[in-house]
Amino acid sequence: MEREIELRLVARLKAGDAAAFEAIYEAFRPRLFSFLARLTRRRDVAEDLLEETWLRLVTRAGDLSDDTRLGPWLFTVARNLFASWCRHRAVDEDRILDFALSWPGLLPRESPFESAARGETERRLEAALARLAPKDREILLLVAGEELSPSEAAAVLGLAPEAVRKRLQRARARLALEMDEEPDLVQEKVG
């Protein structure tokens, strides 16, 4: 979203303009949902957190600063809600992989044709991401997936930019390892 357009939308949203909300909602909703779904690995939870994120935006619209960057603002709220959800449910973020519901199998509602057409690289990437710890996953999703700058990601995660760079480096290395050790490929090699 171009910065000028974004600033105008923020101003209109602050004034309670529903059309501005619609534009922001259409621009960011799928990205936010994808981010939350990949973090939680549960569609129902991702939808709940998505709803709460948008409600936070509209209830706090009047308090937004004029130069608010909507992307980082929304991802910060979504990420904080995810962290709260983990705490509330006494879920160890690093053990969330144990949930019986698997990612990405349940998330996309795609036709058999679409399933068949999914690229092998994409499938491996999703599978590898799903096996990463949430801390690694979130930073990869923000920087490599959403293309936030390291400083924007640092603001979202509440970290120093240097810490973000280190965490990103570690996450990239772990993802590369996971992709190398993708079960099907390992099975092929062993078989």
Next chain:
Amino acid sequence: MSEMRLRVHDADPVRVERIRSRCVAVLERRRREVEAHGSRAAAPRGWLEPAVAVGLCALYLAEAFARALAVFR
């Protein structure tokens, strides 16, 4: 990783609409509150301004009347 392209998913369409309508309702309610607050704040001006204008006119007329009477006395 810079070229990590992941499929973008979306919430259930029913849920998408529910979120939209809830948020729009919140915005509408807030806008009405702001407008109501604005009109309440503007309320004193609504009666004060005409009252001051009428008062000044009355003073002007009284003074003019008094001076006219003084001329004929």
